[in-house]
Amino acid sequence: MGYAFEETYQSKERKGLFKIMNIAVKKSFLKGTINVPGDKSISHRAVMLGAIAKGITRVKNFLNSEDTRRTIKAFRQMGVKISVIESECSGRVDSACSDREIIIEGKGPYLKKPKGKIDAGNSGTTIRLLAGILAGQPWTSCITGDKSLCFRPMRRIILPLRKMGARIKARQDNYAPIYVRGGNLKPLSSPHKLEIASAQLKSCVLLAHLYTGKKIELIEPEKSRDHTERMLKYFGANIKVKGRHIILNPDSSLSGRVISIPGDISSAAFFIIGAIITKNSEVFIKKVGINPTRMEILSVLQKMGANVKLDNKSMEGGEPVADISIISSGLKGISIRGKSIPLIIDEIPILTVAATQARGKTVIRDAIELRIKETDRIKSMVTELKKMGADIRELRDGMVINGPTQLKGADLNSYADHRTAMALVIAGLIAESRHSAKSRPSGRGSANGKTTIHDVECINTSSPEFAKILKKLGADISIAKDDPPTLKLRRAGERRLIIAIDGPAGSGKSTVAKEIAKKSGYVYLDTGAMYRALTLKAMRKKVNLRSPKALVNLAEKTKISFKGEKVFLDNRDVSAEIRAPSVSNNTHFIATVPGVRERMKILQRKMGDRGGIVAEGRDMGTIIFPNAHRKFYLDAKIMVRAKRRYKELKEKEYSATFKKVLQDTIRRDKRDSERDIAPLRKAKDAVLIDTTNMTIKEVVQRCQVLTNDKYQD
Known part of the structure; x- marks a missing residue:
């Protein structure tokens, strides 16, 4: 915004944590060794499973983000004691520090009725997975979220939970707030075919089935992320997975565990692609989760010609981990569709940026789910990359991108979506001045190649240290702080x-x-x-x-x-x-x-x-x-x-x-x-x-x- 003032990327009061209006980025290359924040999906599930397990769960490298704090707050409302043991955090979960550990004192499957509504904020994982646990509680609860979350579809979880006996009311029978009267659940008919390939839907149903005491077999239409299955097994559940078939047996009581959360590959994807598309870049990322259902992003990049390698593979907390090395690479356009899409649904915005630098045509199809994320990510990425001069067009269920195209600096909008915001920041790393080539972006350009992404507070949702890490790698970025603005004369x-x-x-x-x-x-x-x-x-x-x-x-x-x-x-x-x-x-x-x-x-x-x-x-x-x-x-x-x-x-x-x-x-x-x-x-x-x-x-x-x-x- 024109009335905000520039400040360094790190606030003294809230180290690393975004409290800002916009990011300005100029053409840069990336070099260095980094750690990325703990995996968000695993952090959510560690809190949930630790809360309904018996005994103490200790979680290392917990991701302290806006979304995961919502999950912690929800379980605290239900009587679960959750504390921070890192001295740097001063005992506060809401402080913005890295490498934190949390202690969860599990209550077992049945929790205390919360006072008031549970607010999931912008977190789809919180509201959908927690609905499965709430369905098993013998009391009425209400879970809601922010304006964006209250327009994301929930019928996909409401229908199976109703079949299991939960009494549920929702706005227009599809949107939050959701009122759940749980208890006395019965199993779904087995085998049960899930309507869509969705890790959140699958996880909701599995968590609810813990309260039936019965066996269930679920069949996915396509394989989706399997963190819930792996973590249920790690916490002691009797669960078996074979391809698209998941069998949860009745003797599935959970016990507290020690779990070390690997780096989030979805967060790493921004730095990986940033290094690939910027010339003379070389980045090494330590201890990243390489769960097979999350590895599709690396497979896609390697098919496009990216120089990405894995080293030092190991297992931590039931999840495979490795170091990732990346060197600048030329890319070629490919077709991305079908069973790949559920496995890279969160990485498509940043993949779209990579596609603008690939030789030839990149086609992304079967990604209609992107239209009901925090924003319509198909429209948002097409609209904003066009402003930078990209040759990109919108399809009903995806995009077509022709490349390579020299992107130009421009003023861009995040649509209050964290993944759109971070993808556009990476695009800014390769943007030239609008006068440096013949073509010009259709939006308002930047004469000096600077790209400004507005309303980026949303990055707190998943990666509050995003700018700090980019700065460490050498990116030329500055941040305008969301404080009372300075006066313009x-x-x-x-x-x-x-x-x-x-x-x-x-x-x-x-x-x-x-x-x-x-x-x-x-x-x-x-x-x-x-x-x-x-x-x-x-x-x-x-x-x-x-x-x-x-x-x-x-x-x-x-x-x-x-x-x-x-x-x-x-x-x-x-x-x-x-x-x-x-x-x-x-x-x-x-x-x-x-x-x-x-x-x-x-x-x-x-x-x-x-x-x-x-x-x-x-x-x-x-x-x-x-x-x-x-x-x-x-x-x-x-x-x-x-x-x-x-x-x-x-x-x-x-x-x-x-x-x-x-x-x-x-x-x-x-x-x-x-x-x-x-x-x-x-x-x-x-x-x-x-x-x-x-x-x-x-x-x-x-x-x-x-x-x-x-x-x-």
Whole structure:
């Protein structure tokens, strides 16, 4: 963001842990020896199995990431004592240090009922695997997650758990929050064929079957990651695996163990591919997990011609481990599809970057699962790599990439997805200046070859030390910290602030924002008008307002701009038309679509890059400009707000009754405050101003005084 300030890659307060807005990276090569963080999949499972085992489990090299901390917190809520024994961590699981160990005091299979909801954050592994354990508990629980996780499909685990006797309710019978009433489970009919090749689905069903006391045979359509099977066996379960067949026998009680977690090969993949595609690079990665169901990434790279070798193979905690050496290599395009896809599903974003440097065509198919990850990873990678000049196109279930292509520095979006963010950082290692070759990227380029990836806090999800490791290998990166931003100066003594004003309909925020912008000489950004404009276009073109895909496609082909207080839709002034009641009453269909909001967020943040802006809406201070210099939340009594809206409509000669306007206002308040995506709420650091008995002039003066008091010279 234009209003963030640059800092070194390592915060003094939170060593190695991301608390940042963006990463800037320049062309670099990589050399050195590193360790990568502990495997995330194994870290999750170590906590879960240790918690329901009898006795003490000691976990070495535990990955301390956003996701794994969610799993720890969940089991602590259920009465399991989990502590850190590394002195560097000072006994805190939430501290950002490496090489930590945790101690889990197992309770056995039955746990304590938690107080309140269990929050899985952004972790699909936490919510899906934990659902299997919750199904075995003789009480009712609720597990939920963040906005992204609450839009990922859960029916795949809900249906088999219901067949086993768990009573489950979920939003639209497919999405979190999920309410589980467990206990008295019965086994699925054996053999049971799993509908999809998914390690999370398989693990959920296996964990639930521990509570049946019966034998079950599961058959996978394709082989998926087998960490759960290996770890169940290591913890004492009577489990046998032969190809796609898994047999869990009834005498499968679990006992505490000591387990050393190998390095995560999915995390290592970013450094492996970074070394392959950057010239003169040579990297050695120690003690990485080489589970056969995770090795497909190395097999694919070797088929593409990569110089990757394994040394010092051994076994730790039931998992194979090896050192990996990588040297810069030329690559060739290949076809990647079928049974390979479930085994590399997390590595496809970074493989896409490798494919841009491969000679010839690379085709990735059968990867439709990517569209329901933390973001639509097919669309996100195609969109962002195109900005860098890549020859890449989107398929329904994958991508086609032609190479090699010289990538160019650009401003990129992470889509709040950790794997997309890290893949784009690696792409930045090979990016040239936009003037260094004839072709130019379609997005906003960088004259000096710098690539900036915005909103990378998400990297905490799996690899909080990602930037630290890259820096150690010699990458030219810098990080902008997510702290209150420094002030930008337009000319001596004049600050270029971002002022965010939120509030419900009729609170006066639009009028107040316009007045403040006018008095300050700032740009007025009416974000609600952007959604209204898109709604107007959708209604005119008869686009299905209940089709998120159609609305996202429409948003991507729409130009919205401002001149003073006028709003232009595809270069046509629609300032008056977007205020019609018919548009107001349908805007919520548009405003609740994640893809549309993502598109609008990018546009809105670009408008605020240089500061000097007054932005009003419903999520300005919470989502769009969380680092705004001054935030206000305007509100007023419902009757007063309805009267203001009614007066506005009458002045514009729209037919309306006060009763209808009041009903609409009440309905709109409820809809805005309860929606899953960007609900209307006051930012913690916003100043609340009740405008019920205030004139516009008084509200404007109040805002100006508070802003001047905070930022006076």
